[in-house]
Amino acid sequence: MIICAGDKESFEFATPVGIGMVDSAINLTRICIMNPPEFILFVGSAGSYGEKRIFDIIESKSASNIENSFFNASAYSPIDNVVSSAIDVSKEIIVNSSNYITTDEKLASRYLSHDIGIENMEFFSIIKVAQKFDIPVGGIFIVTNYCNKNAHTDFMANHQEAMGRLSEYMSKRVKR
DSSP: OEEEOBTTBOOTTSEEOOSHHHHHHHHHHHHHHHSOOSOEEEEEEEEESSSSOTTOEEEESEEEOOOGGGGGTSOOOSSOOEEEOOSOGGGOOEEEOOSSOOOOHHHHHHHHTTTEEEEOSSHHHHHHHHHHTTOOEEEEEEEEEESSTTHHHHHHHHHHHHHHHHHHHHHHHHHO
16 A cells, blocks of 8 residues: 655555644554555655755655754653664664654754654654554655755745656556
């Protein structure tokens, strides 16, 4: 089953599950209870912490849920905040998920120092739900912006072209 966030990130080949970690977790859980898929593939946009370039397409099976306050030593979490369905995690690009978009370049570089390459609001919750139902999961992302002060402006400027490129990539990938 191919899923996406929905709203601006809807595709004719994907089922929307909601924007952010909460809505995507609730709606994907409902799907998994009513009609569990054999595999879940999430597609969507991502912000780059600096190494990945605009319109790069990244495939991953690993996600984290780390908030910016972690890097200021002003917060901690008792939960496992890095999850993966990959066999070899060392080759994975970790996708960080938060309901907030990073706009501080200095903080973005801190994610890179922890081997986290991009951010997407939903992917952590998608992996967590898939793991609860023992369903294999992965994600395909296209970079729309860097995580800096221009993140939203760049996201809006690049979004339409990015969605077209991601659709084209998926069309070619499915035909393989």
